[in-house]
Amino acid sequence: MNQTTAHPAHLQHHFTDAHQQAESAKLGLWIFLLTEVLLFGGLFCFYAIYRSWNPDMFHNAHAFLNVWMGATNTVVLIVSSLTMALAIRSMQLGRRKHTIVFLSGTVFLACVFMVIKYFEYSHKIHLGQLPGKWYFFEGIAGTNPHIFFSAYFLMTGLHGFHVLGGIAVITWLIIKTSRGSFSPEYYTPIEMTGLYWHLVDLIWIFLFPLFYLIG
Amino acid sequence: MKDDAAQRHILPLNLYLAVGSGLLVLTVITVAVAQMDFGQMNLLIAMGIAVVKATLVAMFFMHLKYDNRIYMLVFVGSLLFLGVFIIFTMFDTLRRGDIYEEIAEPYQKEAVIYRTAETGTASSHAAADSSHNAAETETETSDH
Numbered sequence: 204m205n206q207t208t209a210h211p212a213h214l215q216h217h218f219t220d221a222h223q224q225a226e227s228a229k230l231g232l233w234i235f236l237l238t239e240v241l242l243f244g245g246l247f248c249f250y251a252i253y254r255s256w257n258p259d260m261f262h263n264a265h266a267f268l269n270v271w272m273g274a275t276n277t278v279v280l281i282v283s284s285l286t287m288a289l290a291i292r293s294m295q296l297g298r299r300k301h302t303i304v305f306l307s308g309t310v311f312l313a314c315v316f317m318v319i320k321y322f323e324y325s326h327k328i329h330l331g332q333l334p335g336k337w338y339f340f341e342g343i344a345g346t347n348p349h350i351f352f353s354a355y356f357l358m359t360g361l362h363g364f365h366v367l368g369g370i371a372v373i374t375w376l377i378i379k380t381s382r383g384s385f386s387p388e389y390y391t392p393i394e395m396t397g398l399y400w401h402l403v404d405l406i407w408i409f410l411f412p413l414f415y416l417i418g
Numbered sequence: 419m420k421d422d423a424a425q426r427h428i429l430p431l432n433l434y435l436a437v438g439s440g441l442l443v444l445t446v447i448t449v450a451v452a453q454m455d456f457g458q459m460n461l462l463i464a465m466g467i468a469v470v471k472a473t474l475v476a477m478f479f480m481h482l483k484y485d486n487r488i489y490m491l492v493f494v495g496s497l498l499f500l501g502v503f504i505i506f507t508m509f510d511t512l513r514r515g516d517i518y519e520e521i522a523e524p525y526q527k528e529a530v531i532y533r534t535a536e537t538g539t540a541s542s543h544a545a546a547d548s549s550h551n552a553a554e555t556e557t558e559t560s561d562h
Contacts, residue, residue: 226486233489237496244500251504252511256524270449277445285438288479295428336531347529401479408471416452418460 213389225391232395236402239365243406246361250354250413260345264352265417267332267343269323273415276319277407283312284404287373287397294390299380302393306377309400313370320363327352355414362410365403372396427484437478444471 211221218224254261290305331339334353343351376393379385385393448467456463477483482490515521 229485229489230492233492237492240493240496240500244503247500248504248507251508255508255511270452274445274449278442281438281441281445284441284475284479285434288434289431292428292431292434338531346527347524347532349529349531398480401475404479405472405475408475409465409468412448412452412464412468416448416464418452418455418457418464 211388213391221388225394228391228395229398232398236398239402239406243358243361246354246358247409247413250358253350253354257346257350260343260348261351262417263345264343264348265414267327267330268355268415270415272319272323273411276316277411279312279316279319280404280407283309283316284401286312287400291390291393291397294380294385294393295387297387299383299385302380302385303377306373306380306393310370310373310377313366313373316366317363317370320359320366324356327356358410359414362403362406365406369396369400369403373400427481429478429481429484433478437474441471441474444474 210216214221214224218227286305286308290302290309293299293301293305327333331337332349332352334349334356338349338352340348373396376396379392444467448464451463451467452460476493482493511522
């Protein structure tokens with residue numbers, strides 16, 4: 204009975220204990236990640252259909268993507284995933300300052316990712332490679348080269364919005380951490396954001412070879 | 419709170435650094451391999467490396483290796499259904515011609531945006547028709 208009357212501030216009263224609360228949050232987040240997989244899955248299917256119909260066009264069009272920018276972005280996202288994991292570890296060990304440093308590093312790397320993406324996008328928009336009726340680039344052999352760029356802008360664009368969302372949430376986490384809202388006993392929001400951030404990294408791990416490295 | 423340590427599973431710093439460097443090495447490998455041509459194997463190799471990288475991220479960064487197995491079930495379940503979605507679509511897209519007269523192909527060979535001002539709707543219809551014929555002869559030859 205004492206448990207129900209005196210419990211830590213972060214434990215909501217409808218959970219048995221902090222462990223159950225954390226596990227419930229994690230299950231909810233994994234189900235959210237499941238819907239994210241299916242959201243991107245539709246676009247991956249779209250990519251598979253059109254690549255199987257136009258293998259040569261996809262090969263010709265992918266030459267207009269900059270492999271080095273894509274590879275740099277891959278490295279940037281992987282390192283940001285590492286700093287995110289280390290931010291959680293630091294909070295588990297109760298090192299709040301380290302958590303803030305690692306979270307700030309994650310936000311910084313996410314911003315680097317978006318800046319590189321900005322240069323890539325603006326170059327393609329300048330060339331007239333925006334999909335649909337805005338496509339006016341000539342110089343890619345094959346049928347309907349705009350479809351490659353439809354897939355490119357839709358998939359990397361949706362991924363980019365996820366990165367922007369991640370930047371917003373991690374910035375909020377930095378503020379909360381510096382205010383002392385988290386402790387080794389309660390850091391669920393950091394852990395949940397970490398899972399989301401790793402999924403964003405995971406999706407990019409597939410987008411990179413599918414767009415930049417078509418053999 | 420008996421399983422407090424187990425539930426928090428604080429992994430050693432070196433493990434995170436090892437997984438991170440493994441991911442970077444695999445990124446270098448996938449870029450290097452893409453510069454060489456293995457024909458049909460290109461896509462398989464690139465996807466194989468991506469799957470290994472994704473597994474590393476999921477198992478260690480996302481803690482699936484150490485967590486309750488139900489999270490693994492949710493995640494792997496979503497990937498299984500994604501596999502069913504894409505593979506069955508590809509069965510239809512690539513192999514419909516094996517059992518039916520028609521094959522799966524785009525509704526119009528060339529998109530509307532490629533129609534030039536001089537050639538109106540009529541000529542593009544003709545283009546679509548000729549593409550149909552081309553597709554049919556293609557299936558005929560593949561049957562023999």
